[in-house]
Amino acid sequence: MREVFMLIGERGDVLWSDASESPVLLPDSRARWEAIWSRRDVIVEIAHSHPVGPLAFSFTDETTMKALRSGLGRDYVFTVVAPNGVIRTFGGVTEIVHGPPPEWVGHLR
Numbered sequence: 001m002r003e004v005f006m007l008i009g010e011r012g013d014v015l016w017s018d019a020s021e022s023p024v025l026l027p028d029s030r031a032r033w034e035a036i037w038s039r040r041d042v043i044v045e046i047a048h049s050h051p052v053g054p055l056a057f058s059f060t061d062e063t064t065m066k067a068l069r070s071g072l073g074r075d076y077v078f079t080v081v082a083p084n085g086v087i088r089t090f091g092g093v094t095e096i097v098h099g100p101p102p103e104w105v106g107h108l109r
Helices: 030-038 059-072
Strands: 004-008 014-019 045-049 077-082 085-090 093-096
Touching: 004 030, 014 030, 030 059, 059 077
Parallel strands: 045 077
Antiparallel strands: 004 014, 004 045, 077 085, 085 093
């Protein structure tokens, strides 16, 4: 198991992805930050997995989302995929996804 990160486009297409060697940590990566910056106008959703849980945004997730909103000047859908579900946040509203998840979620699991 390992944590996986994806940038998702308008039609649910995976624009870029990478993965760590750990199930609980996605270390900072210059390549990831450059991928976000170069695709900032076409990214709709920024997602990563928590392969061993929890179904929640960590403190690191929260500070990273705040930095991305501030640095890029807009909001994105932020998503965590855990073994027991999918959680998303956008515009200050966080919700657990009910019903079938997007197709790309299977790739994160």
